Amino acid sequence: MKNIVLTGFMGTGKTAVGKELARLLDMRLIDVDTEIEVARDMSINEIFEKFGEPVFREIETDMIKKISRNKQVIISTGGGAVLKQENMEALRETGIIVCLMALPETILRRTRSTDDRPLLRVENPLEKIRELLDFRKPYYEKADIVIPTEGKTPLQIAEEIVEKVKGC
């Protein structure tokens, strides 16, 4: 079985779905942001604050290339990973790309309770979510499998992914 790569905007449920998938398929879950935080001993917020987004993107690409070398794992990526072609080429070489989709209002609800998304630390996060989603939509849609998540539990979404990857 190839790797399963979860992409999608912040708050679309990549982590929760990744955990269910890992359990259902008995595969290891590797979260790119968590690996970056452990390797740098800094939170994503601190990396953005100290070095800025362009440096974060370089660190993210290095980590994605390293993680992509694994076999038979589930990889959960940060919401901006899809923007760089070299990220997606590395991930696609060993994995099937799945993208989780959600509405801006749902994303706002899911991300509002925590303060760990530097890009959403703005006065009007809903407007920011809409703006980023509009720009990123074509990148998310390049996935092998696109899953609308509205009204579904992480387990239901994971089961749907298991069914769909069988056909890939």
Ligand code: S3P
């Ligand atoms: C980002 C998403 C975040 C994290 C960083 C940037 C983005 O990951 O990588 O804050 O550009 O959408 P999650 O999608 O896991 O929140």
